[in-house]
Amino acid sequence: MTLSEEDYIKAIYHLGKGDNTTVSTNSVAEMVETKPSSVTDMVKKLSDKGVVNYRPYKGVNLTEYGQKIALTLVRKHRLWEVFLVEKLGFSWDEVHEVAEQLEHIKSEKLIDQLDKHLGYPQVDPHGDPIPSKTGEFKKTIKKLLIDIPVGTSGICVGVKDSSPPFLKFLDKNKIALGDTILIVDKEEFDGSFNIQINKKNIHISNQIASNLYLKISE
Amino acid sequence: MTLSEEDYIKAIYHLGKGDNTTVSTNSVAEMVETKPSSVTDMVKKLSDKGVVNYRPYKGVNLTEYGQKIALTLVRKHRLWEVFLVEKLGFSWDEVHEVAEQLEHIKSEKLIDQLDKHLGYPQVDPHGDPIPSKTGEFKKTIKKLLIDIPVGTSGICVGVKDSSPPFLKFLDKNKIALGDTILIVDKEEFDGSFNIQINKKNIHISNQIASNLYLKISE
């Protein structure tokens, strides 16, 4: 697969949600930042190669084979993201662009060894799951902390309230996007929570818990 | 710079030895595995961009600007080689192909952080020097162990005698290509050496020392 082909495959994969829905020419064009006519060309080529199912005017989705390729790309992308954050000290929001380039490197051994070097991580710094070598992975969902049962853990991926006081609170308590948070327990009386973050336990109010989004495995 | 352009720049750099000698169209063609006519095309383009000096029928070499680009590519290539060997357990001879891809990744931060992560290495697994961010590096030379003064260290890069008994000896003593060897001292009496390799001292005969090539910094 060429670099371009891989970009189209990834776009069709992501637009097709988890369920490989058929997607429109226009949406693909927007995602790969090109014109619809270019998408038509490419999609025909990918169809000839057995990577996508394409019906003119009706849309495209991935074949089994195409899905396998997409999952390999996603796996590579997310492993590199973990590497950049954990080993090279990149922050949460700097990794995408570089991972976008690294995911195209071709070497099975490289990815296997990288996976091992990183300790076989299950999720990337955005809380998204990393497919295994054979393409399996757990789906994840985004939930407010308040709706997550005690005992589960997730990755902090966003806030509902983005007012300065709230952000300042998070900063003071060293809660940052990308952090892993474990729900230790919930106080029935006032709806407050004990959570563990960076190996430290802290106590947060119901109010705070209602404004923090975590990503958890289903 | 595109991927192709970078490949040509590297070829012109390597063919020009250390001293940026003018090189022939044919030699570049051979190095980048293409036809001479393609080289002419590309070299004209690079000349327009101020990367090379080109005189038809006379050859090409790099401009100051071109040399800077070449050194950055060499730096990236060699840092990635160190990474592959030290962190991912690749062997000496597996790294080139992958590094050839990785060297094209564009991100200054990535290279800076990688350099730091690796502990600012001076040489790659083949004993070749890694240019600093500003393009400086020490020249290295290949010498028989027997000709190297006591106290210096180098990287094992080859053998003069490649007969099975000799290779078996190296294997038994865990001397492999890519290993760093320090010349601890030399016995005047029989011309034998004490060397340190992988933090262990071993004793080798004059005979052995005459057949091992090391790369050392000048």
Add this chain to the structure above:
DNA sequence: ATAAATATTTAGACAAACCTAAAACATTTA
């Protein structure tokens, strides 16, 4: 149901990087 709006495809062109074959130049050899 049909016209208008929108989405998609086709046709024809372009740039990058390559190729082959032929012409131009340079070097060697006789």
Add this chain to the structure above:
DNA sequence: TAAATGTTTTAGGTTTGTCTAAATATTTAT
């Protein structure tokens, strides 16, 4: 020093991935 040989360039063509403009299909709204 002229012919032979080898190297380099030119001319013209190909492929990949892109584009614009025009044509066609589909969807939406009246």
